[in-house]
Amino acid sequence: MTAASDASARPAPGAGPILRVAGLTGRITGQTVIEDVSFEVPATGVTALLGRNGVGKTSTIRSILGLIERTGSVELGGIRIDAMPTHRIVQFGVGYVPEDREVFAGLTVAENLRLAERDAAPRREFIARLFPDLVARRDQRAGTLSGGQQQMVSLARALVNENRLLLVDEPTKGLAPRIVDEVAAALGEAARTVPILLVEQNLHVIRALADRVVVLSGGRVVFAGAASELLDDEERVQRLLGVHDASEAA
Numbered sequence: 001m002t003a004a005s006d007a008s009a010r011p012a013p014g015a016g017p018i019l020r021v022a023g024l025t026g027r028i029t030g031q032t033v034i035e036d037v038s039f040e041v042p043a044t045g046v047t048a049l050l051g052r053n054g055v056g057k058t059s060t061i062r063s064i065l066g067l068i069e070r071t072g073s074v075e076l077g078g079i080r081i082d083a084m085p086t087h088r089i090v091q092f093g094v095g096y097v098p099e100d101r102e103v104f105a106g107l108t109v110a111e112n113l114r115l116a117e118r119d120a121a122p123r124r125e126f127i128a129r130l131f132p133d134l135v136a137r138r139d140q141r142a143g144t145l146s147g148g149q150q151q152m153v154s155l156a157r158a159l160v161n162e163n164r165l166l167l168v169d170e171p172t173k174g175l176a177p178r179i180v181d182e183v184a185a186a187l188g189e190a191a192r193t194v195p196i197l198l199v200e201q202n203l204h205v206i207r208a209l210a211d212r213v214v215v216l217s218g219g220r221v222v223f224a225g226a227a228s229e230l231l232d233d234e235e236r237v238q239r240l241l242g243v244h245d246a247s248e249a250a
């Protein structure tokens with residue numbers, strides 16, 4: 001494992017949740033978009049942040065990163081990060097894969113990855129193993145890649161550094177089913193090395209990846225618990241998420 005510059009501040013593994021959010025209220029142009037949100041993310045596995053469209057999932061992620069105006073406390077490994085500027089939060093070990101797959105369209109795949117490298121020993125071999133397609137396309141301009149391939153670049157950019165937590169926002173949105181499976185498989189592999197807070201709408205993916213779930217409604221947490229506790233309750237899934245579980249219907 002690589003030693004990040006602030007590794008000495010790293011909590012011992014298993015020492016409790018990696019992320020603790022308490023009383024988080026976020027505002028966009030003066031409008032409250034999440035209110036008094038509290039939840040924890042365990043130090044391993046995938047925690048899915050769920051809810052119907054517009055309930056505040058992206059706003060929660062952006063609040064954690066200090067990208068929107070917010071109050072409340074955010075602890076990473078027991079250390080308060082809510083007073084830090086966003087770039088410091090990222091340096092402290094919070095990786096972010098935004099919803100809109102931010103890649104540099106005019107740069108090659110290799111250049112996109114190189115620009116993301118922050119650690120002294122970036123995890124290039126890990127990335128190459130996880131995304132062999134990107135190795136084959138290393139000299140291709142990112143703007144000419146498919147949506148799924150761009151998502152791989154976006155994920156790879158976050159995974160090349162050793163993070164304490166990864167925030168991944170709707171990585172499978174708009175992708176073809178086969179590509180959804182590929183992205184989910186890569187996320188599953190990644191989750192063996194870093195805890196992930198995942199915003200996801202696809203129940204099939206949630207079922208495959210999530211250990212725990214946090215459900216938002218109207219900007220507030222309405223359920224937090226084991227993924228199976230939610231997913232095994234069809235009525236609750238329908239009520240909280242507004243979707244049927246396609247895997248059950250199949």
Ligand SMILES: Nc1ncnc2c1ncn2[C@@H]1O[C@H](COP(=O)(O)OP(=O)(O)OP(=O)(O)O)[C@@H](O)[C@H]1O
Pocket residue numbers: 028029031033051052053054055056057058059060
């Ligand atoms: N830039 C903005 N300006 C004003 N209101 C916004 C802005 N971005 C989000 N909102 C509002 O904040 C609320 C929460 O939006 P947010 O994107 O966090 O929800 P979400 O659960 O991620 O939605 P989706 O599933 O559709 O991505 C919504 O009511 C939305 O209209």
